[in-house]
Amino acid sequence: MRLKSLQIESLGDGGWESPLLEFGYRTTMLFARNGSGKTPVVRALASALGFPNSFRTDILEKCKAVVLRAESEGKPLTICRTIEATNEGFYATIDFDGEQTEHHSQGTFSLALFQLLGLKPPRLVSTRGEEAQPYISTLLPVFYLIQGYGYSAAYRAPNSFIADQFAEMVRFAFGLNPKHSYEVKKTLIEERSALEAQTRKIVAAQRVLEYQSRGVDDSDANQAVLQRTAENLTQQIDGLRESVDARGTASSTLTELLRQKDLQIRARQLELFELQNRVAGIETIRAEIDGEVKTLGLNEEARRVFTSFQEICRVPNCGLFLGSTESYGKNLLYLKDQIKDLERNSQRAEIRVEQLEERLEELGAERQTLVDNLESPNTSGVDQLVTAVQALTKQLVGVQGELGRISGLKEERSKLFKLERERDRIQDRIDGLSNTGRADHEFNKLRLTLRELTVKWMQTLETQNVSTNVDIDLNLRFTFGGETLDVIGSGGSSSTTIRLVLAIHAALLEAYLSDKSRPFRFLILDTPKQEELHTADLARYLTELEKMCEANDAQLLFSSTEYDHPTGSKDKRWLPSYRGPDKPMYLGKRSDLLAHDEPT
Template identity: 35%
Template sequence: MRLVRLQIFPRGERGWASEALTFGKDVTQLFGPNGCGKSPLIKAIMYCLGYPSKFRDDILENCRCAELEFEVECGRYIARRAFKEGVDIELADPDGATHEFSNELDYSKYIFGLLGLEMPILVSGDEKKAANPYLSTLLPIYYLDQEEGYRRFYSPAASFIKDQLSETIRIILGIPPKNAFNAKKRLIEAKRELELRDKHVYTLKKDYEAAKNVYGSVSREGIDLELQELYRRLEELKGGSADKTASTDAIDEIIGSNNELIRGLDRELGDISKRDRSFQKIHAEIQTEINTLSLNEEAKRVFASFEEICSSPGCQLFSFSTESYGKNLLYLKDQLKDLERNVEIGRMRAEQLIIRRDELVAQTKTLTERRNSLVNTSEIKILVEAITQITSKIFGLEQDKKALDTLEDLSNRYVAALTARDEAISQREELEKTGQGHPTIIKFRSMLRDNMLKWMDILDTNNVSSEIRFEGDFIPLLGNEKLSQLGGSTRLRVILAYHAALLECFRALNRNKISFIIFDTPKQHEMHGVDLERYVNALKVFSTATGTQIVISGTEYRYTGNERDIDWEPKFPGAKQKMFLKQGQ
């Protein structure tokens, strides 16, 4: 976009108007004393582009509308905006058709389309709703107004978008937004999904560990072998070939099997008890070490309080000791947590083993009593009892097999839940990184740093660090200093250097969609004229080479141009001095 012509039209016969003011190919200079009407003209340029410029009452009372002719790749457009509350813009296209706009969003969408810029749906400043960028969001990159433009790197009329400067430059560069609303919405959904999967993992983990505590040491192969033997014995008894001795032997085998299981449980309980005692001993030793560390740290504080030992307010004599203390204490407390967790796991396992042991002991006692009571009974009763006990044992083992199947199923579901949670974590992290670390940003910041240093040198900027880094993507830090820490001419020079550097970077990346920059009365009293002259001359060279227009207004410094430049000067008589606006047509 390049500027072609500006004109102000009067309100009524005695209203105020300007002549048709044509922009120069390179530099357009508004020069005149304070109060001659330079700023209303500058503001009118932005006003026609949708910027919410504020005008004094006399302009609103005496001027009807402003008309700006501008040029884009597809031709020339004429924007006419009424001086009134709200948005009332008529835009004539190259074909003569007129488009009317009553809100900033629709007008911005149309101009964005002309410029080939995307209009992403972004996140509002309070992060609660969607927000659309406007053309007025972009214009402060190319327009420095005399009130706020020289105080900050980016001075929009309103800040309503999260990371607004970053999003603005991303739009100009044509790269994905930092905080796309859809991505933000998906991030919220991803966090909610992760929370649900965390709960699912926690539930499955509890169920799995509880089942593992009961059946974790049970061998499927051992159960299969025992079942095979029991089914064989059962077939023998049912075949009628077994005598009284064989029947009692079958019961004895079940009793013996139970006793073997009880001994196995006793061994495991003994191992758990030994581990628990070892853990308790280690726990006590770690606690002693923690107490010793704490006493050493307390002693260090006492020593540090003696001025004879450490009199400096910023004394670092014991800094290494403090850092080491913190690391060691954290490590030891982590070890304690691990031990306590292992003790708790052992306790839960022991409780389940004791329950299982008590069941087997009771079952074995009952079997023994029944076996003894059958010694003097008939062979058929012993046979029936033997078959009953074997069948009961088989049923119990089959239940154990089903429990192992359940344990395996829980294990598979637990692993699947962990995998699903990992996927949810990856999804959340991916969405959190959306828009971060784009290659163009890395390249752009490097170029911006180099160009800023060049323009700061042109402006003879002293007393600031040349170590430039960025926060929030594109906000420069000079060493450890922020712009707010700079004052007077230094801040002014850094801001001017920043905006010139942005123009160069956009041009280098072929993203000069808006090919002008406007300086509304730079604070010339805060900077030597010779420095401002070097700056404008360097911009003139850039302008001639790239087609970027420079618009500058001033009261003291006056640029001397050539045939590619135009001076706008007040021509019409006023009460005290010549003015840019005349009364009537």
């Protein structure tokens, strides 16, 4: 966007106006004495760009509107901003390439201007955590230093309602991703909810897996043994059914089954004995821990008695037994945790004992059935065959059930693995969305560039009494040898602070102008405190700015009271053109317009 002209229209015949003020191709200079009305003209320019009005009562009562003419990508742009009866009102029209739109708020105006300049404003997060959008009034302070307070900090906006507003506006201006995106925040909430739900699923799956894995050996080796056993049992059953010598085959099968049953009973009895010993041991250990807890309680009671004696502790909380109190608390907590662990282990062991006792009863009954069939003289060969087949079938069903439990267990473990993998993916997405800029290579590159350029412009202004060790953090806070601008300026504006602010904004503009497609190609400096700056330093600074603007198709607007900066053929000097009570003024009645040959 290239600025072409500015004009303030009068309110009625007795109102105040300005002539058509044309911008210089490179530099536009306002030079006049204090009180001539330079700042209202500069504020009128900002107002036309969408800045909140900040005019005194006489301007509000005597001026009607501000008309700014510009160009964007070679197309004509005209903005007319009405000056309302109060500064709170807002009405503006935008005429771009023959199409006009009306706007009654900063929000719609800013959105329209951003869009025609090819900018897509991001959805940001406000200081209250709500959705917020950038306005011209939040972005323009990057390119506009307001008279007075604008020179006391690197960034001063009329309102600060966006989280990390300066950093977000620089990111927006330079086309970088926002630090706090509202879409990202919304997605983060959804992803964190998904993570909580996924965690609940995992906890439930872990409980199912823990329950199903009790007493189950799901190792590949055990599964192979069970599969061979099932095959062997199937072969034995088929052999019995096809056997010619039914009695002899059944008798030998029952004898083998009886032998296996005895082995199973002995194995279960051994496991039961070990578990009963473990339960007894747990009870012994728990009794010992209970004794330690009682001892600790007695020691603590004794401590309280001692502290009640004034001869020992003359003041409350004397601290004499502080170490003892802390030790008591830690030891008691440790012992209670041990008791909880023992109770859990004891409960698991007791459940297993009950299961083993029930299983031993079943095995005993099965063994007795086998013995009765082998020893009874009244048992026929067919009866023995039936009993043998039933016993083998029951054993086969048990083995197949064990294989089914192993298969189910592996399936549950696979489900748990998938759930955990999905949880990891959700966590990775959250980690990526939670990135606050440390992995933002483009922004880090910009910070490095700004650091180098700030040092360069500090040297141009011959900034002294401050370190050139410039650091810029992720929030775009500038520090100089560890000192912030607030510390350097003691909360206000000093000569050093003004130089640093000018250096920072020159650095921002130089970095910004490196991309020819970026639209805001101007810098507005509204009357820096020239009494705080040496004329030679300010002249050198403005000269270097002009060189940079000329090389990058940019414009510089500068107002001055004392320093009369030389201008070239492509530059424009805006001088007061209306007769005033004691000096020429920038705004006035049409009848008070000075002739071109009258002194200003």
